[in-house]
Amino acid sequence: MSSEEFEKLHEMYQSLYEELQLIPDRAAKCYGEERKRLVRTFDERHGEAEELLREMDQELCAAPSGFRNAMSMKLRLHRRDLGKLQRDMRNTDPGFGSLSHSVQGSPHGIYSSQNQHSQTHLQSQRSLLLQGTESLNNASQSIERSHRIATETEHIGTEIIEELGEQREQLDRTRDRLVNTGENLSRSRKILRNMSRRLMTNKLLLAVIILMELAILGAVIYLKFFR
16 A cells, blocks of 8 residues: 555656746746746745655655665655756756745745645645545446446346257257157047048948848848748
8 A cells, every 4th residue: 555655646746846847947037026936836846845755755664675676766866856956946046045045034945935835735735636546446446346247247148148049949849849749640640530431441341241141141041941
């Protein structure tokens, strides 16, 4: 978590440093109240940058050992660049040093004259950044949940499709069996009809034979006893 907090502070510092970089050149081209305004702005931003570096230094102590070398190198480079910007700002106005000593009797000159305001502004920026980070985290979690639900839904849909495919195959096999059963029943009906016809034919033949035998028997009796 310390390395993540360090990166957040580093992003805030980069934003401040980019703003500070523009002020010396602008101050060199301005005079009077405009230059004083730029000096005050530089003072505020410089104080905020120093506060950020101090907080980054505190996070460095709590960071995992594997990250400390890179983080320490970043801090040294940032302090060097910040000192160079301070010298550039002094070079834009020969009276800049005396002006810094005259503000509120501060031992650090103009760069610490509005430290209270700088800290308040810094805290406000940090709060906004943390709120933005929290919103991004919430959005990321919401997207992750949606993605997980979509994946689960897709998985369930795939299983349903596979199950429907299996049921379709079962229905096709059942239909084929019913067709075969219907064909078998048709053949059975034909066989039964043929058997029924043969049975009737046999009965008729048997009846004719019986009648013929009775006729012959009657004729024999008549010829033997009545002639």
